[in-house]
Amino acid sequence: MEEKKRAPRNRTITLSEEDKAQLSSRLMHAEGVSDSDENTFINRTINADLLAALPKLPDAFADLIIIDPPYNLTRNFNGLHFNARSEEAYDEYLASWFPQVCKKLKPTGSLYICGDWKCTSALQRAVQKELTILNRITWQREKGRGAKSNWKNGMEDIWFAVKNPDDYYFDLEAVKIRRRVIAPYKQGGAPKDWEETESGNFRDTCPSNFWDDISVPFWSMPENTDHPTQKPEKLYAKLILASSRPGDIVFDPFLGSGTASVVAKKLGRRWCGVELNEEYAMLAEKRLAMADSDTSIQGYSDGVFWERNTNNLIKAANAKNRP
Template sequence: MKKKSPRNKTIDIDLEEGSHYLERVVSLTKEASMEEVCNKTLVGDTFEMLPLLPKESMDLIIVDPPYNLTKTYHGKKFSKIKQEDYYIYTVKWLDLVLPLLKPNGSLYVCCDWETSLIIGQVLMEKINVRNRITWQREKGRGAKSNWKNGMEDIWYCTKSDQYTFNVDAVKVRKKVIAPYKENGKPKDWQETEKGNYRNTHPSNFWDDVTIPFWSMPENTAHPTQKSEKLIARLILASSNPGDVVFDPFLGSGTTSVVAKKLDRNYVGIEQNPLYCVWAEKRLEMATADKGIQGYTDGVFWERNTLPQQNIIKKDGIE
């Protein structure tokens, strides 16, 4: 086995090494109360687990379902299916997820450009769609006969017209290139020793999110891991401390980890025991370190701004 570089922080322990983490996960065989599942990783088929969870118990649900691509997830293969079959697949999990959402709860669904066309249609039939966020991925395979696929979507929905949206918690701090002053004082920006900045309202296009990679402490060997910074935006905007955040396709645990770091409760379902091990490992790490790269002192920093560069250098990321 090839030895990793000391700077490679990727979590990829196997089931044998992580067997003690599996002792922490829960497998449901009957209907459970919130007390039984709160702050737990549930291992099993999400379609079997969802009917066992308490109705109207989740304040925020973040869903990152398998995209309609042929991909292997450490022994679990998802094969691309016809669009009409993926539509049926989406309806199937959504009909099980929506009863779990509180009347004032919010739902976010991640997808690529192709599945977005299907998922968006289903959502509009079943829930209030508020917006579609598009975020720019740094990574992406090049194409010789098409445009490189460098974007993904996140659909933002609410169950009713009464919902949480903490806009001040998700403002983006950007550099002020041409500072304008009025009566000798900064107008709508701050003057600091580290530069001039303005906190701006977030739009539905995000170009400051870094895909986790090998020298980031949050990185795992999961093939489609979302970044903590990305999920932090959703959680801060659409939930409050003490709320319950739920992810029915947990993967390597990012949603639960970020919820814990931001003082929310969490519930996550993942069918692959190996990914449950990685999730529990990360949850243990989150107890000691609540840091989220790119989110510092309650502020989301624009990529390549000076404080963010200092954080990257400190973590050994260049």
């Protein structure tokens, strides 16, 4: 990656030459993966072309698959270019790998695939050929420039699908959102469906399929990297907590800078990721090493997801009330 001049408070994770020398040896390559020995791919970053890696991985090994593929946009991924194409050509691109990825999912497994407004219909077509779609999550992506002659693109989709709609795991309690109660209602003088505390009034609410509490990584956040389409840790934490148990295997075939693997590790899951670009794969390994000493996830603490900016207010109130 090109060296950038950064502000003193910039916390973006980068690779030094020393990092590269140490981290490159941790990467797996397709020829080293054995479908009969999970030690060769579990809790590992596979630096390889996806189509070369998939045949090496056993079928039905993953409890949860999270996919953030190249959208149908022209992008430069650290020198690897993906070019926008016709809708038909993008359908063909998805067909070249998505069915093979689905074979890696356990019969009781779940799959999430990310996209924007332009490619979401193609993703839906690809997914419904292989799996049963249960929902489409839309999350507010507050980043990027405005448009002069169009609406600013501030949303992305995540399709949620399973192999067996009668037998899959979903933990609603793990992904409830703690919100401030603005107009508290009492019954018999006691709070009804909310909790009264010294630092405020709160209610744990069921999540919907519209998420407006996600912060996209930027330069002052400790999870940020130079990857152009990095997904937030909080976003993936919701998917992993809802659709996997501790110890389950999370697979990401387009790992990028490692968010899926890092969040899986922080939440006590096992992981496997495939990434073509060596520097991104090394960034994933650096973030995994950092997770040994820091398991925090922005916006998630005390076992709940907090409404945007709420947790910081509570911390400030608690600090003020300390003797």
